[in-house]
Amino acid sequence: xxALKQKILDEGRVLPGNVLKxxxxxxxQIDVKLMEAxxxxxxxxxxxxxxxxxxxxxxxxxxxxxxxxKELGVPMVFARKRKSLTISENVYSVDLFSYTTQKxxxxxxxxxxxxxxxxxxxxxxxxxxxxxxxxxxxxxxxxQAIPVGLGVLIEKSFQSGRQxxxxxxxxTESLVRISSLVDGHVIFSDDGK
Amino acid sequence: xxALKQKILDEGRVLPGNVLKxxxxxxxQIDVKLMEAxxxxxxxxxxxxxxxxxxxxxxxxxxxxxxxxKELGVPMVFARKRKSLTISENVYSVDLFSYTTQKxxxxxxxxxxxxxxxxxxxxxxxxxxxxxxxxxxxxxxxxQAIPVGLGVLIEKSFQSGRQxxxxxxxxTESLVRISSLVDGHVIFSDDGK
Numbered sequence: 001x002x003a004l005k006q007k008i009l010d011e012g013r014v015l016p017g018n019v020l021k022x023x024x025x026x027x028x029q030i031d032v033k034l035m036e037a038x039x040x041x042x043x044x045x046x047x048x049x050x051x052x053x054x055x056x057x058x059x060x061x062x063x064x065x066x067x068x069x070k071e072l073g074v075p076m077v078f079a080r081k082r083k084s085l086t087i088s089e090n091v092y093s094v095d096l097f098s099y100t101t102q103k104x105x106x107x108x109x110x111x112x113x114x115x116x117x118x119x120x121x122x123x124x125x126x127x128x129x130x131x132x133x134x135x136x137x138x139x140x141x142x143x144q145a146i147p148v149g150l151g152v153l154i155e156k157s158f159q160s161g162r163q164x165x166x167x168x169x170x171x172t173e174s175l176v177r178i179s180s181l182v183d184g185h186v187i188f189s190d191d192g193k
Numbered sequence: 194x195x196a197l198k199q200k201i202l203d204e205g206r207v208l209p210g211n212v213l214k215x216x217x218x219x220x221x222q223i224d225v226k227l228m229e230a231x232x233x234x235x236x237x238x239x240x241x242x243x244x245x246x247x248x249x250x251x252x253x254x255x256x257x258x259x260x261x262x263k264e265l266g267v268p269m270v271f272a273r274k275r276k277s278l279t280i281s282e283n284v285y286s287v288d289l290f291s292y293t294t295q296k297x298x299x300x301x302x303x304x305x306x307x308x309x310x311x312x313x314x315x316x317x318x319x320x321x322x323x324x325x326x327x328x329x330x331x332x333x334x335x336x337q338a339i340p341v342g343l344g345v346l347i348e349k350s351f352q353s354g355r356q357x358x359x360x361x362x363x364x365t366e367s368l369v370r371i372s373s374l375v376d377g378h379v380i381f382s383d384d385g386k
Contacts (some may be wrong), residue, residue, distance in 0.1 A: 029306040030269045032262045059251040059271065066256050069225045076223045078252065113222040 001175035014184040027060045039067025042151045049148045052118040067124035077113045081105050092139040107135045114143035127152040130161030157189050194367040207377040220253045226378045232260025235344045242341045245311040258316040274298045285332040300328045307336035320345040323354030330337050
């Protein structure tokens, strides 16, 4: 997706540890027009897949997932990252390890919001090691819902997330694939769409 | 706003401690069509206010704020609730106390995303004691930006948030005002719009 590529080149900042900061248009400030275009693009790619619901994870996944759900005309659900007092106990819960923060987190979705047989599209901002996606897949599996696919805005193709998802037989669509962030330079994969 | 009132009556659940759970359409599962209607309603109410940016706070504020920003054609920024390793140090930061969780949290916005003189509309899901709104107002003030108003979906008018905002001279628009949650019943204020 050319608009997202250009935005990364213009505003993305590479930090040590293969971190790509895109907080000026995605992770804290949100370029709403870009999110709308992203929503349309994913809706197009999954147009024939009879999606019932879009699932994402707080916080950075919410904006793009909402726009995809809007285009598909379905509800959106976001997983929460820790147990809050105001969430009931009837939840699907998995443990997630983040390489960025080196911390374990509980990821939870209320059982009322995923139903057996529902066709679920996962939307997230990044695919790196695939930990978040794997956590959401476990939750979908426990709900006996169907993981139709994963749509991510930015894939770090030099990390192992895609292999993990291919092993799990989940169709993965990335808007932009990055093959290297070495020396502060963003290199896109040739086969990025 | 009649559609939001009806949704609260149909799906809202009152828990002990004056907690109104609306996680089936706002706080975890999101009714996207309702969010679009909410976006249009706030855009109408603040149409003549030359809003430059919508400011909200993760996670539940993101979806409605995004829809308001979309209607107004401006960027959206959401404050983060704790310091993450991938956020730089150049932030506006305030301490926030949540009565729901009884915990202190740091609320932070990167300094690049609020500029002196910008006209800011705050959007949030609930107004109760006004702590979150007060925190965001402090951040706006530090950035020397202009707090044009606060739009909330659900105001608990039996709590002190509105008084606090009137004292701060900030125009506050609520889509629904609730005057009581006693005995598990939702009572709307007569003057709710």
